[in-house]
Amino acid sequence: MKNRMESITSTDSHALAHLESDPYAAALATWLEGKPANTRRSYAGALRDFLASTERHPAEVTPLDVALWKEGLKARGLADSTIAQRLSAVSSWYTYLQRPQADGQPLHGHNPVDGVDRADLEISPYDRARKVNPEDFRRLLAVIPADTVAGARDRALFLWYVLCARRRSEVIGLRGRDLRLDGQRLMYRVRLKGGKVKWKELPPPVWAAVQGYLELAGRTLHDDAPLFVATVDAGQHLRAYYGATAPDGEQPLSGEAVSQALSRYAARAGLNPEQITLHSLRHLGAELFQKAGGDVRQTQLFLDHAQLNTTQIYLEQLTGEEHRHWQAMANALGVA
Template identity: 30%
Template sequence: MAEVFSRRLPENINRIIVAFPEDVQEFFHEMISADRSPQTIANYAYDFSLFFDFLASRNLELEDITPKEIKRFFRHIENGYERTIQVQITKKDPVTGETRKEWVERKHFRENSRSGKRRKRASLRSLFRYLLKTDVLDRDPMQEYEDASLRSRHQQKVPVFLTREEAMRLIDAVSTYHNKQKRRTQTWYEYRDRSILLLFLNTGMRVSELVGLNLNSIQHDGDTARVIILGKGGKERMLKLNRPAWEALHGYLEQRPRNGLQTEHQEALFLNKNRGRISRKGVYEALQKYVREANLPPKAANISPHKLRHTLATRLLSNGENLRVVQEILGHSSIQTTQIYTHVINSEKDGALDRLE
């Protein structure tokens, strides 16, 4: 069994962190003590894994890092990179029939998006500040690298979102997709997927927040139901579910399996087909299935859970809701993050005026 770094983290993340230098592991202990979310810690672990793999390929240690090496690292991953992840699989012995679990490495090529680049810079910035503060290093190569770098031009992109009609087509696609499977009865994951889509469109929660929901995250009194969402930085917010979302969720809860649940996921709200907690990847793949079924236009064909969050924000502001209210619903720590959606509203106004011709 692999060395356990922290029982608060998934085993695959533990396996990444224990391979880091001891001083970097201490940085993760600090993150855990500061109550950073498991997803935030996982993101840092993935970013550092890329960086330390690069250092290893050049036979470099922490104290050898210079601004020039950091520059080489960012150029190395500029156009994408191969990420190695560890997944647990179940194997069956063909002779005895016994099953055993083992860890295997899988490689995935990832595009290095603009937001991904920003996150990797922020991750390394935090690490080197910590190493400087704890006297592991006597200088901050990341700060020196950023001081010498040209600032990239910030391009504010208008968020992609679904129109009301497109959102309705996406929800209807759950039924049409499963009807094509020619099953005699509805499956419980059909109820699950419809509920997930409506929760996204009703609350705008992040996919990491959705997969972290437990049964006790839902509170209801008669016809009124609310969901307690644990957001970034451990901040909680409670949002009321509208009627379609609550009806869909109630239907799923009646169909949700009660037997054969994985021990550690008994309380998970949304389950996968193996009856464990559904993953971010599982949610994304389910959504893509219904996007294809709905035959959405090119603009919306690459829709993701986060773009459903964009959809709610845009609908709220289009309906004249206060920016502060939208900020609280989305769980943004800064109203500047929420203001990006005003660009969408302005573009809609432009279209309305153009159509007057």
């Protein structure tokens, strides 16, 4: 049973397609297939951990199994936000199983996660949000070498993450076809959560940095070419060992490589690498945009949040809640 469930929760949804003998496996493959790659890996990892802990087939899972798993995650020291995310992934799958399947009938009649109290995990999704302040970002840029291809590339990337406040995957996956001129403005195509696509203006300083990188690298950007590519072939030794052939053409830079580069620059600048992340650059961009415009609705559109209250929570966690009346209250008490 355990081996079968491990195969069912493979992170590669294509590898699940042949498991037609188990309808739950087929349903999982279909469910994962329609999700972005990062979400697919995260959800599959949560399902794998859950099913390994219960050692039950999904059809046999009870609310008690879910509750015990939740307590086990707490005992392992996972953050409440992480536990909530994993419970949400399992719940989402069981919700999918309650939809009519190919025969018109639901595969599963109830969601076992619904029977588990999650009130103690109800925290802000941005309670741990951190931002880089502008001075720290200037220090970061100052240590990036301007005369190397990797340095020019990384400077362009980090400026993009701040001035456009994008998520990691929304930038590193861009290709030549995702850029276009619209009059005097350069536009870029961003693929958002949920599969939506938007064209957004690229600030001139970012485009100037990208052009500097491409010129230094001697690259001509074609439609199918990745915008940002690796300068080192990290896989060449493994391919040589296994006798594998190299992939054709330029390969896009990985998110992990960008994160590692950011950590190196942070350490070089005397900053804490654990607090300087790609998402903290997005946080900085969000706060700068809000300060420049002062309109939460415009900031929501800028960040592409689906709900306005998400943006409000986001900004409150980054800037803190203002106490507008402390002076009058202190005056009333005579302690001003």
